[in-house]
Amino acid sequence: MGGKVTCTLGEVKQRADFIVYWGGNPAECHPRHFTKYTIMQKSRFLPRGRKDRTMVLVDIRETKSAKAADTFLQVKPGKDFELITILRAMIKDQRVTDAQIEDTGMTREVLDKLVDQMKNCKFGCMFFGMGLSMTRGKHMNSAALLTLAAELNAFTKFVAMPMRGHGNVTGADVIMRWQTGYPFGITFNRGYPRYNPGEFSTVDVLVRGDCDAAFIIGADPGATMPQPAIDHLKRIPTICLDPHITHTSKLARVHITTAPQGIAAPGTAYRMDELPLPLKPALKSPYPTDEEVVRRINEELQKKPFWMPEGAPLTMTAHG
Amino acid sequence: MIRITGGKVYDPANGIDGEVKDICIDDNGRIVESIDGGRTIDATGMIVFPGGVDVHTHVAGGAINFARAMTPEDHRRTQAFIRTKTRRSGLGGMAPTTFATGYLYAGMGFTTVNEAAVPVLSARHTHEELADIPIVDKASLTLMANNEIMLDQMQAGEYERAKNVVAWYIWAAKSYGVKAVNPGGVAAWKWGEDAKQLTSPIEGYSNLTPGKIVTQLAQICDDLKLPHPMHLHCNNLGAPGNVSTTIDTLKHLEGHRAHIAHSQYHAYGGDDWDSICSQTGQLAEYFNTHPHITTDAGAVLFGDTVTITADGPWQHLLYKLTGRKWGNLDVENETGCGIVPYTYRPSNLVNAVQWASGLELLLLIKNPWQVFLSTDHPNGGCFWRYPEIIKLLMCADFRKECLEQLPDKIKGKILLPEIDREYTLYEIATSMSAGPAKALGLTKKGSLGVGCDADVVIYEEDPTDIARTFAHPRYVLKAGEVVIEEGDIREAPDGQEFLVKPHMAADTDEFMQPRFEDCYTMQFENYPVELERIERKDLQELPAE
Numbered sequence: 001m002g003g004k005v006t007c008t009l010g011e012v013k014q015r016a017d018f019i020v021y022w023g024g025n026p027a028e029c030h031p032r033h034f035t036k037y038t039i040m041q042k043s044r045f046l047p048r049g050r051k052d053r054t055m056v057l058v059d060i061r062e063t064k065s066a067k068a069a070d071t072f073l074q075v076k077p078g079k080d081f082e083l084i085t086i087l088r089a090m091i092k093d094q095r096v097t098d099a100q101i102e103d104t105g106m107t108r109e110v111l112d113k114l115v116d117q118m119k120n121c122k123f124g125c126m127f128f129g130m131g132l133s134m135t136r137g138k139h140m141n142s143a144a145l146l147t148l149a150a151e152l153n154a155f156t157k158f159v160a161m162p163m164r165g166h167g168n169v170t171g172a173d174v175i176m177r178w179q180t181g182y183p184f185g186i187t188f189n190r191g192y193p194r195y196n197p198g199e200f201s202t203v204d205v206l207v208r209g210d211c212d213a214a215f216i217i218g219a220d221p222g223a224t225m226p227q228p229a230i231d232h233l234k235r236i237p238t239i240c241l242d243p244h245i246t247h248t249s250k251l252a253r254v255h256i257t258t259a260p261q262g263i264a265a266p267g268t269a270y271r272m273d274e275l276p277l278p279l280k281p282a283l284k285s286p287y288p289t290d291e292e293v294v295r296r297i298n299e300e301l302q303k304k305p306f307w308m309p310e311g312a313p314l315t316m317t318a319h320g
Numbered sequence: 321m322i323r324i325t326g327g328k329v330y331d332p333a334n335g336i337d338g339e340v341k342d343i344c345i346d347d348n349g350r351i352v353e354s355i356d357g358g359r360t361i362d363a364t365g366m367i368v369f370p371g372g373v374d375v376h377t378h379v380a381g382g383a384i385n386f387a388r389a390m391t392p393e394d395h396r397r398t399q400a401f402i403r404t405k406t407r408r409s410g411l412g413g414m415a416p417t418t419f420a421t422g423y424l425y426a427g428m429g430f431t432t433v434n435e436a437a438v439p440v441l442s443a444r445h446t447h448e449e450l451a452d453i454p455i456v457d458k459a460s461l462t463l464m465a466n467n468e469i470m471l472d473q474m475q476a477g478e479y480e481r482a483k484n485v486v487a488w489y490i491w492a493a494k495s496y497g498v499k500a501v502n503p504g505g506v507a508a509w510k511w512g513e514d515a516k517q518l519t520s521p522i523e524g525y526s527n528l529t530p531g532k533i534v535t536q537l538a539q540i541c542d543d544l545k546l547p548h549p550m551h552l553h554c555n556n557l558g559a560p561g562n563v564s565t566t567i568d569t570l571k572h573l574e575g576h577r578a579h580i581a582h583s584q585y586h587a588y589g590g591d592d593w594d595s596i597c598s599q600t601g602q603l604a605e606y607f608n609t610h611p612h613i614t615t616d617a618g619a620v621l622f623g624d625t626v627t628i629t630a631d632g633p634w635q636h637l638l639y640k641l642t643g644r645k646w647g648n649l650d651v652e653n654e655t656g657c658g659i660v661p662y663t664y665r666p667s668n669l670v671n672a673v674q675w676a677s678g679l680e681l682l683l684l685i686k687n688p689w690q691v692f693l694s695t696d697h698p699n700g701g702c703f704w705r706y707p708e709i710i711k712l713l714m715c716a717d718f719r720k721e722c723l724e725q726l727p728d729k730i731k732g733k734i735l736l737p738e739i740d741r742e743y744t745l746y747e748i749a750t751s752m753s754a755g756p757a758k759a760l761g762l763t764k765k766g767s768l769g770v771g772c773d774a775d776v777v778i779y780e781e782d783p784t785d786i787a788r789t790f791a792h793p794r795y796v797l798k799a800g801e802v803v804i805e806e807g808d809i810r811e812a813p814d815g816q817e818f819l820v821k822p823h824m825a826a827d828t829d830e831f832m833q834p835r836f837e838d839c840y841t842m843q844f845e846n847y848p849v850e851l852e853r854i855e856r857k858d859l860q861e862l863p864a865e
């Protein structure tokens with residue numbers, strides 16, 4: 001089981017009469033989400049806008065987003081997975097005990113109502129934020145929520161979508177997938193892509209001290225990564241491409257100032273629903289774009305002898 | 321300059337059937353009458369084909385990329401391409417990565433592919449992926465049959481407006497033509513419904529039926545003078561008894577050009593999964609009496625694959641049947657897509673019927689200019705397994721052996737055991753190159769005639785195993801450049817993309833903008849793919865009527 005049942009944000013804008021935000025705080029983290037895509041929008045199918053839509057917020061604490069919600073459900077910290085599992089059981093009329101429900105911080109009455117709303121809406125959408133995908137259980141939580149959305153399609157139309165962080169994280173994920181088959185956590189050290197998030201993710205490689213150089217683009221790990229990773233970045237030649245001075249640029253051996261994406265550099269950004277949006281620069285920058293820097297480095301690398309010896313095998317069977 | 325000498329040439333576009341003759345290629349990558357000097361490739365004892373053309377495949381864009389994300393377990397056991405000086409790394413398998421896609425297609429002698437399903441909204445993404453598929457040339461088709469702005473115009477009886485809307489979308493997507501998937505059914509799916517009857521109004525509309533959409537869209541493609549006719553994925557895909565829907569659809573197309581995608585999935589009799597049977601006889605007969613309509617087989621091969629289609633309701637059904645992973649992505653205003661990993665098993669009666677039906681259509685439709693090799697990659701099987709289908713078509717004995725794996729209860733449900741036809745090399749060259757090139761309207765492809773693109777494949781016949789012959793060509797030339805030699809990738813040049821610019825009324829932008837802003841979440845001026853984004857292109861401006 002697994003998979004993902006989703007849609008683009010325009011579908012939510014047009015059709016979603018029931019919206020759940022789970023583990024996210026859009027009012028503060030994605031301020032335009034309500035007005036551009038979800039609860040505030042009027043559409044041909046939901047002409048009265050906010051009045052035609054119901055919004056439920058599930059989170060461990062009452063954030064500013066709770067004010068915008070019709071219902072706020074405060075789940076006990078670390079009990080998201082249990083709550084989702086209970087909902088999966090309840091939509092199928094399977095037995096769940098009061099004790100199991102109370103353990104998540106909910107009551108049967110509240111969940112009966114939620115299940116009823118989920119099954120009887122015309123088009124339901126669940127957005128899940130960092131609060132769900134980055135806490136205990138991590139991808140188990142998101143997988144369970146995606147499964148719940150898939151299963152709700154036995155009763156009505158239901159989709160789910162992650163709320164991504166800022167920067168073009170989605171874009172990096174999309175491109176890595178088409179070039180390598182995997183979204184992140186990839187190593188090329190055998191000459192072809194291999195994937196293992198707990199092992200090949202940047203943070204793991206740095207903490208273990210496995211790499212002897214770092215090339216950083218569009219990110220500031222110096223501000224967010226654990227100290228051992230930062231210490232390793234300081235030890236090795238770190239090259240940083242960034243329009244601004246950042247924690248990473250300060251510890252890097254080389255900082256190349258580049259034109260800011262979207263403001264002075266063209267390109268494509270992928271929205272959280274993976275729609276590609278063109279970046280059309282309004283300003284001219286004296287600095288080169290990231291793309292140009294990478295291309296020029298590549299051209300220089302081409303002049304060096306190829307890293308792999310002649311006569312090595314060209315294809316092989318991949319092993320994870 | 322290259323001269324290929326001594327080979328037996330199979331060039332159906334020019335009626336050449338195994339004649340020993342030289343093929344000359346100039347420095348512009350074109351086939352010419354003669355050359356002076358240059359390299360000579362001795363093809364004595366070998367066979368020479370025009371490069372393969374895949375009329376219907378899914379190799380780039382949101383849906384296949386969604387499938388890649390859903391199948392990491394497959395990537396681990398598959399063929400890996402190691403980086404070399406001329407080649408990027410990648411992975412083969414059920415949903416190959418972009419670079420690997422180019423190497424795998426070229427590696428079996430295919431030099432042109434048609435990406436058959438592009439939502440305009442994510443066309444920019446599709447083009448970025450297509451640019452990362454090396455060697456082969458590419459065309460792409462825009463998904464139209466469930467576009468609500470177009471449907472509204474059809475419902476209102478505004479044919480001219482609907483036509484302009486279609487032209488506007490093709491140009492916005494920078495595509496080559498129109499793909500229609502389950503007309504009306506995908507729009508209905510957005511409310512969890514489907515459209516199975518051609519004459520019943522679709523969910524959300526008062527009098528618009530799938531039948532009307534089919535007829536009008538075919539007319540629009542004809543009137544816009546698109547080089548490739550409407551490319552249609554019929555309603556009711558995969559369902560027992562759906563042959564009646566398919567024949568009904570074909571009747572709605574009388575008087576128009578059309579290409580029917582993956583007919584195998586539309587050729588079943590029976591009332592349910594237990595009584596399902598092949599009805600390819602009926603469907604083949606229709607094609608045999610209507611030579612202006614083409615199709616591709618959408619053949620099924622036993623083994624693992626991942627199914628992806630814009631047919632959301634069908635994918636939901638498949639998910640319910642298999643209980644495996646399900647991915648679904650509805651795209652605002654335009655279309656949707658579904659993704660379900662799947663294993664076709666000879667022991668499974670439905671799969672056995674599907675396997676036989678694909679081959680039956682290829683064998684029962686008499687004219688190879690009408691029926692083309694395809695698996696609807698990756699739906700019926702991966703494209704790199706085409707050589708297995710060629711063997712099944714060319715060797716009746718091999719088919720008989722394969723039939724023995726099928727369950728006993730298959731008796732009476734399929735026609736394959738009674739078919740003795742074996743494809744000739746000339747017919748194979750027609751079905752995998754000349755025919756699809758002609759159907760796509762690509763006049764410089766699928767032909768070894770003077771002036772055509774020098775996409776040439778040289779096979780060394782392996783009399784013990786015809787599948788090996790086609791899986792491992794000795795040489796592949798793309799636009800006159802030797803890309804495969806002695807089984808290795810020598811060069812990986814970038815291919816080009818085919819685009820058309822249809823004629824449309826001058827006020828179409830003004831007409832579109834308010835309607836667009838009503839239902840999209842993207843800025844109107846950001847929506848069309850900029851022409852500059854497509855680096856290597858062959859752009860054809862289409863005349864007004």
Ligand SMILES: [Zn+2]
Pocket residue numbers: 376377378436437581582629696699
């Ligand atoms: Zn298809």
